[in-house]
Structures are given as structure tokens and as C-alpha cells.
Amino acid sequence: MSHGFETRAIHAGQAPDPRTGAVIPPLYLTSTYAQEAVAQPRLGYEYSRSANPTRDALQECLAALEGGVRGLAFASGMAAEDTLVRAVCAPGDHVVIPDDAYGGTYRLFAKVLQRWGLDWSVAPVSDPDAVRAALTPRTKLVWVETPTNPLLGIADLGALASLAHHHDALLVVDNTFASPYLQQPIAHGADVVVHSTTKYLGGHSDVVGGALVVRDAGLADEIAYHQNAMGGVGGPFDAWLTLRGVKTLGVRMDRHCDNAERIVEFLLQHPAVAEVRYPGLPEHPGHKVAAGQMRRFGGMISFRTAGGEPAAVAVCDRAELFLLAESLGGVESLIEHPGRMTHASAANSPLEVPGDLVRLSVGIETATDLIADLEQALRTE
Ligand SMILES: *Cc1c(COP(=O)(O)O)cnc(C)c1O
Secondary structure, eight states, X not given: OOOOHHHHHHHTTOOOOTTTOOSSOOXXXXXXXXXXXXXXXXGGOOBTTTOOHHHHHHHHHHHHXXXXXXXXXXXXXXXXXXXXXXXXXXXXXXXXXXXXOOHHHHHIIIIIITTTTOEEEEEOTTOHHHHHHHOOTTEEEEEEESSOTTTOOOOOHHXXXXXXXXXXXXXXXXXXXXXXHHOOGGGGTOSEEEEETTTTTTOSSSOOOEEEEESOHHHHHHHHHHHHHHOOBOOHHHHHHHHHHHTTHHHHHHHHHXXXXXXXXXXXXXXXXXXXXXXXXXXXXXXXXXXXXXSSOOSEEEEEETTHHHHHHHHHHHOSSSEEOSOOOSSSOEEEOTTTTTTGGGTTSTTOOOTXXXXXXXXXXXXXXXXXXXXXXXXXX
16 A cells, blocks of 8 residues: 555654664664674674665655655765766766756866766756757766756756656756655656755754665666765764654645745735746746646745845845755745855856845744745845
8 A cells, every 4th residue: 555645754664663662763873783693794784884774764765755766865965966976977978957056066067077077068957948959979867956946947857857768868856945745756757866855854954964766776776886885875863863854844845835925925016026936926937837746836935136136135134034044945944145155156157146136945934924024124225
């Protein structure tokens, strides 16, 4: 019997401990495991870089939430990304990445993997024709975020999956912004789902982690081999904290979405706001596609200020309840200036973001308090 999402979030990979009945998976803070006899590990556990029961619980749960055959947990989203690319590509291969990719993803390709000999180009992932035009005979990966960060563009997962597969490339979807509660890319044809579990999956801004969820068992084995060989695994306590967060993902996401919808309404009527970007808005160019592949439209909002970059910076500085901080997806609301903060590494590149842009990660506080804070932050003296 296949269970619903919230049931899987609470139970998948998390059966009571067979020895004690503990309801929560034990935190196995151990690097190594005593063996029964020479080269005879109990239950397959030898060394915690290779496998750890707490990490296994998280991995199993993430695979169940995304509908993949296997989940792999890493020390960070970036470690997951690096391991994936090196497992699947060789020097000389080519990848297509979004023209408004997460700044760290852009930096990984432009500054690290390029030195390794990987070729890459950028394309607007909301335009399948532009992605097709960017493909080369050596393209191994089509890398997509949807919604994108920080401009909240929408990619059509089904269209990009057929396009990638037609060219013998894999479709990789960074599902950090939506979380598996709102969108499950494997059901739309994606081969690998990437997460920064630091964000919505962990949900409490207390742990950094990453994950991959894979559609195909052979590919999963290949990546798991690299995970062990490269060593970017997450620690057991990180896995335990992340799993604790995952249990409430559904209820948190619904409140993130409720609050975001209220704030979008408020921003739309505010004279100091020039433009609001939110995929839930019918006038958003990706709204129809988003509605076809997302349950709701998420807790991230970007907006442009009427007063240009100085006004955008001032709003960020004045906000009080919205904490001025990078990252996203936690229960507390955050505000940031992408041009000078999260996306500063993309300055003077094709991925540079507008200076008048403000990004909100809407938390689950009382909506009227959040709106009052934005009201005072947007005041024009
Ligand atoms: C934060 C983030 C990452 C990187 O994850 P870390 O856990 O910070 O290494 C990748 N993609 C997106 C969309 C992110 O928001």
C-alpha cells in the first residue's frame, strides 16, 4: 500500500528501533562498527563514510518523498552537486545550466568544474527552445531549477525531460525552492533531483545539508560509489536534525504558501513596489506551467522597488521581523538583496541580477505581523 505524502514524511525509513522500540531513529554517533569476524560486518555497516544507520533513515525517507529509487545525503547541497557532476560527466563533456541559477551552482561550474575541463553554457530554462539551442553533441546534463533563484522563473519539467532524453542527456532538477511537498520532478521525467536540505527540508535554519534522489538504480549505484569515494557525506547528527524537520514539511509548506499569498497581495498594491514575482500570480509568465506541476506556489517572493537599488537596500536594512540573512526555507522570515548578497558571485556575468531586486523567504509567523514589518520597511520618507 502506498501512503500519502505526510505519512511517508513521518514513517518512511523511520520504523521504531527493533531493539528498544524507540519511536525516533537513534542517532548513531559512530565512525566504525565492530565486525562479527574478519570481513563480516553486521548488517553491512563497516565505516560511517560508507554507511550510517541515521543517514540511511534520512536517505530512505527522501527517496520515498521524491518517488525515486534511492536517496543520498551529503554534507551540503554543493557537495551533492559536485559529486553528481563528477559521477556522471568526464572532462570535455558539456552541461546546460539556468541563466539565473543559484549563485553557488553557477560558481561551481564556472570556477571549479571548468578547471576540471567541463564545458558549460547558460540558457533561460523557462524557454525550451533556448535550452535546445544550447545543447551540443557532448551535453550530458540539462540542469534546471524551478522556480529559479532569485527571479522565480518556471521551467516546464515534462518538456525539458523529453528534450534532454532525446539528446541522451539527463535532466537534473534542483527542487530546493519547491520541496517535494509542492513538486516531485521524477514524476515529470527528471532523472536526478538535487536538494539543499538546508532549506525547506530541514526547515529550521539549524543544519546545512544536501541530497540527491535518483530515478534509476544503475545511476544511483554510480553516484553512491562516488559519494563514498569523494567523501562529501553528511554527519549523523545532521541527518537526524534534517529528518526531524522533514516530519513537518507538509504543514510548514502550507503555512509558507498561505503567508506568501497574503504578502503578495499586500506588495501588489504598494506604491513603492514596481513589480512582484510570484509563480502563483496569473500574470506570471510561467503560471500555467507551474500550476500543472506544483501543488501550490511556495514561500519565496521577489520584488523590485520603485526607487531602484538604493530603495531595495534600504528595505532590507529597515526590516526587523524579516531577518536580513542569506539562505531560505526556515520557519523564520528572511529578507535579502540578491545582487549584493547571495548572487554577488554572479556580478558581471550572464547571471547578474537586477540591483533593485529584493528576495523574501516567507516564514510561518503570524501573517499580519509580517505585513506590518514590510509596511514599515517600505516607507518612503
Ligand atoms: C542553498 C542552495 C544550494 C546550495 O546548498 P548548500 O546546502 O548551501 O550547499 C543549491 N541550490 C539552491 C537552489 C539553493 O538555494
